[in-house]
Amino acid sequence: MSINVKLFANFREGRGKVVQMDYTPGMTAQDVIDHLGITAPEIAALIVDGVDGKVDTMLTAEVKKDGYLAIFPPVAGG
Amino acid sequence: MFGYMGKILRINLTTGVVSKEDLDFDLAKKYIGGRGLGTKLYMDEVDPQVDPFAAENKIVFINGPLSGTATPTGGRYMVVTKSPLTGCIASSNSGGHWGAYLKYAGYDAVIVEGKASLPVYINIEDDKVEILPALDLWGKYVSETSAALREKHPESKVLTIGPAGEKLSQMGCIMNEDDRAAGRSGVGAVMGSKNLKAITVNGTKKPEIANPDGLKAVTKECRTLIKENGVTGGGLPTYGTAVLVNIINEHGVYPMNNFQSGYDPDAEAVSGETLTEKYLVKRNPCHHCPIGCGRWVKSEKHPDGIGGPEYETIWVFAGDLGIDDMDIVIDANFWCNELGLDTISAGATLAAAMELYQRGYITDELLDDDVILKFGNADSVIHWLKKMGNREGFGDLLARGSYRLADFFGVPEYSMSVKKQDLPAYDPRGIQGMGLQYATSNRGGCHVRGYLISPEILGLPEKLDRFELAGKPAWVKIFQDLTAVIDSLGLCLFTSFALGAKEYADMINETLGTEWTPEDLLLAGERIWNLEKLFNLEAGVSPEEDTLPPRFLEEEMPDGPSKGWVHKLDVLLPLYYAERGWDADGIPTEERLEALGLL
DSSP states (O other): OEEEEEEOGGGGTTTOSEEEEEOOTTOBHHHHHHHHTOOGGGOSEEEETTEEOOHHHHTTOBOOTTOEEEEEOSOOOO | OOSSOOEEEEEETTTOOEEEEEOOHHHHHHHOSHHHHHHHHHHHHSOTTOOTTSTTOEEEEEEOTTTTSSSTTTTOEEEEEEOTTTSSEEEEEEOSSHHHHHHHTTOSEEEEESOOSSOEEEEEETTEEEEEEOTTTTTOOHHHHHHHHHHHSTTSEEEEOOHHHHTTOTTBOEEETTTEEEOSTTHHHHHHHTTEEEEEEEOOOOOOOSOHHHHHHHHHHHHHHHHHSTIIIIIHHHHOGGGHHHHHHHTTOOOBTTTTBSOOTTGGGGSHHHHHHHTEEEEOOOTTOSSOOOEEEOOSSOTTOEEOOOHHHHHHHTGGGTOOOHHHHHHHHHHHHHHTBOHHHHHHHHHHHHHHHHTTSSOTTTTTTOSOOOTTOTTHHHHHHHHHHHTOTTHHHHTTOHHHHHHHTTOGGGSOEETTEEOOSOOGGGOHHHHHHHHHOTTSSOSTTOOTHIIIIIOSSSOOOTTOOTTHHHHHHHHHHHHHHHHHHTOOGGGGGTOOHHHHHHHHHHHHOOOOOHHHHHHHHHHHHHHHHHHHHHTTOOGGGSOOOHHHHHSOOOSGGGTTOOOOHHHHHHHHHHHTTBOTTSOBOHHHHHHTTOO
16 A cells, blocks of 8 residues: 655655655655655645645645645746 | 836827827826726726727726836736727736836837728837838738837837737737737737737836835845745746646646546646756746746747747646647747737637537538547647637637637537636636636636635645635735736736735835835725726626636536535625625725725
């Protein structure tokens, strides 16, 4: 069982587009970013299994087995 | 008179008379400049019921008090007229350098009126203003026109229309410096209706600044804030606006196939990351811009490089058509620029045509066995763009935009537009505030009248629950009002990712010698918003048009992270009207208008 972590923009540097991680019961988004060496203040948007919200809140979300995260640094446009 | 040049140039193309008038400084301060002052000048002179293509219609080219100063991004100009696409007030703005050069020539605005009997262009070089023949330029593409005029006026900046504007396509835009566009609402067609092909401008003057040292200090502070901001100092310079493709898609609000779904599993192929890795040559910044989101790219078909594409353009020629091919996007962007077509509306019209084909309204027979307009058919894009821009065959119907196209077949609901202007690249079902903004935008479907994507998706300045309704009308109002301010100052909206109302007030105060508070500026923004609303009402645009296509109100999003949602406009709209101090029918009250100095 694993999870997919989708990375975007400069988060891909040295990590790649998608990182596969082993799933462990109870693991949170915070555990994932710790593993990747990304800190909370660097994150502008965080999606856990299709759900988005305030970054601080989402970091406490548990990841589903075979689930995914999408992690974004500050980006914008229009 | 600080900040402003103090002169308005009036050019009557019917009589050939050129005159220069003093700017009313009090009026300028009340409406700031750009979008606000341009709307006021226009409304004071033109009957809102005017046919946009009549000689009686006018077109105002106007910069802001910060255009042509050293302030970050201080170079934009606004085109104000009545839109032939929407029937609403059109204020379409562009970057590049043209707006700043108009100021250097000594003018805050150019009002063009009447209609030339033959194609002409206007040449402005300081006090010298000429109306010159343009028969040899009529029918030429934008780059050909710009090159020919640069040869005649090597130091000047060129603003021009392409064949689409000449042929009165309601999607005809105005291009400056080849690849910058006053893109929306068909302002290029108004130029075309006046037989006005281009305006070249150059000058040697500079605006006087009330407190040069103070402005220098504030500008330095603002530039630092922009550089240190993760968006304006990181994401945008590195990846351009195309960086939005992935984040919008991952939230399930990236419209596919004319907004029939909201998630594209193959979006990576047209992402900002892909554009940067495989196509980017260099950044292509506008006047005095420390952000530099503009791109200069090359592809197989364009080995020497061209400007763009932006996020909205990428989406509309990729996801919205079901084609994830960056080479086609770049080529489509090139042809829109050459033809002088608004990329959003041109692509959205193709998307609507493809849905009409999908549903059997457009048939192979109707297309005269020409290339099939079908989602995913890459061969159709450039082929039909050219026919659209040149109004050839079925392209003549396409040139009218998606609303008139769908309405021709009796099914306007397949036009994903508000007030007949096509929606940009965000499905409102998963972004409730943005949907309210779309419905209430004074120029019809638009993302840059209040970019609610910032708080609802990007977390700027704070992350809001994008499905939540409570509080959204207040957010929409303040975003719309602040946007009206920035558009009137002559700055780029992207500065607002790093700057707030205080910084804008500081810059304008040091420039004009005023003592405006951030609240004063927001009140001016609200005044401008209400003024535009009054124009629309007098033009006959009913509040009943403050709505969204039925798809968003009735059809649940079928897939992705926004699955199951519709837009709750019925809940939000009354709350928005109340937030604005308007009556329940969406009409500004006398009390509110009086408070805003509009009575």
